[in-house]
Amino acid sequence: MKAIVYEEYGPPEVLKIRNIDKPVPGLHQILVKVKAASVNFGDLRARNFKNISAKNFHMHSLFKFIALMMFGFSKPKKRVLGSEFSGVVESVGSEVSSVKPGDHVFGYLSANMGAYQEYLCVDDKICVAVKPPVLSFEEAAVLTYGPVMAVGVLKNIKINPGDNVLILGASGFIGSAALQILKSRGAKVTGVCSKNKFDYVMNLGAENVIEYKNGDYLNSSLKYNLIVDILGKGDFTKCRNLLKPGGVHLFISFKTAALFNMIKTRFFGNKKVICKIAIGSRDDFLEAVQLIENGKIRTGNLSLFPADDVVDAHRFAEAGKNTGPVVLTFD
Ligand SMILES: NC(=O)c1ccc[n+]([C@@H]2O[C@H](COP(=O)([O-])OP(=O)(O)OC[C@H]3O[C@@H](n4cnc5c(N)ncnc54)[C@H](OP(=O)(O)O)[C@@H]3O)[C@@H](O)[C@H]2O)c1
Structure with a gap:
């Protein structure tokens, strides 16, 4: 399957399209065919973590140390970026009852990342839910991290x-x-x-x-x-x-x-x-989903890029040319 991987920190060009093995869901996991993933603040940062100066890091330096421990000091530990996704459930592990194959879902992967790939395995206890029908896949993919x-x-x-x-x-x-x-x-x-x-x-x-x-x-x-x-x-x-x-x-x-x-x-x-720090809990996520379902949170002005054009998408977002969220779309 297709994935966008990076093996070194740097400019958008470090993002490469590669073929990797399709994941297989464990007992408590959901296999999602990804339809859309956002290009958000965390993706732009994580792509180039090593090279961000203390001045341009907006948090206390302790947080930078923690982030580098998670993401890798000299080169990225997590090869696939993307903290937000939407897609269609392909299959589920035998212990999963919250969703079923064919359901349209969206979710937030936090610092685990991994949404920039055709198929994604997620634990059923993370921030994942059935997508409110009122949202398109592209809209849903930008309405998890920010709201939670x-x-x-x-x-x-x-x-x-x-x-x-x-x-x-x-x-x-x-x-x-x-x-x-x-x-x-x-x-x-x-x-x-x-x-x-x-x-x-x-x-x-x-x-x-x-x-x-x-x-x-x-x-x-x-x-x-x-x-x-x-x-x-x-x-x-x-x-x-x-x-x-x-x-x-x-x-x-x-x-x-x-x-x-x-x-x-x-x-x-x-x-x-x-x-204040938010922990990104499942409870907060479900509260955010409720707000979305009630029409209290929406989005707009999306800039869509096919996943193959991820380098352009990152360049566009980093240059601040977008007038709203930037989204990668998968076939
Ligand atoms: N406390 C927590 O729990 C928590 C959790 C997650 C993230 N964060 C922090 O949240 C920040 C990222 O937020 P985000 O994902 O919403 O980022 P984002 O999508 O990149 O949005 C950044 C916003 O800041 C605006 N901005 C840029 N320069 C500015 C300036 N000089 N003065 C005032 N506004 C300015 C941008 O405006 P334009 O785009 O219109 O230029 C944009 O509205 C990071 O610093 C991250 O560490 C905190």
Whole structure:
């Protein structure tokens, strides 16, 4: 069967189409004929992990060390990228009762990766579910990682109807899901992103969009109850002025300064910093699926590339030419 493999870290050209053995499902496994897989933040990062500078790594360096332990220090341990997939169940192990051959499914593989191949074996206990019929395979393939992470990081974050929220990174996988979850809780969301993604973010339900270039959002006249900072690019000392009393700056990517501010604001001041990690649990995934089924989370502006054109797809996404999610399609 066809797979996209990589044996060295580097630019998109390290991704090669190869023939590898078709996997055979174990007792608790599902064999999926993959129809679509996303090209997301994690794929672009994992493809070139070794060469990402500390400055361009948005998390504390401890996380980079952990990531390199998982993905390989000098060369990739996992040969096949892709953390999100959709497809058709081909066969199941004898202990699987949650799905059956012919079912249309979608799922999130987290750091295990492996969606960039024609057939994929997944454990039935991971984040995998029957695809809501309202979604195409291509849409389903971009609606697992972002929604499950957004559900996780927004857990226990209080929002009241009418609250103002600013999302720094509203056009990305997690930000676009967070926008819609917060909107479904009654928030009025201002999205911050690149200009070419304004339409996408407005169509997902933002009240307002602002560019991050030149720090334009810092001049916003609105005051916010919550700032969701996807890449940790917002400086709390500057963003503090954008928060209402009692407001929260939620970092989902954070370095030492944000952690320090989280501790400091626990004891001082009436504006808080929170640094939060999502674990990507099956429960969070099922909550995300429910939101999708209820029409609360959707996607749009997909850029589709046949799997054979994976190098072009990675180049396109890395250059930020997309106006929404990038998807690889398999025959
Ligand atoms: N805390 C957790 O549990 C957790 C879990 C998973 C991932 N993460 C972190 O989440 C981040 C990836 O999120 P993602 O997958 O949603 O990424 P993504 O799809 O690449 O989206 C990134 C977003 O950030 C925007 N952006 C780029 N530069 C910016 C800047 N200077 N200021 C403000 N916004 C900027 C992008 O806007 P344009 O594309 O419009 O330019 C886009 O909206 C990583 O840092 C990762 O470590 C955290």
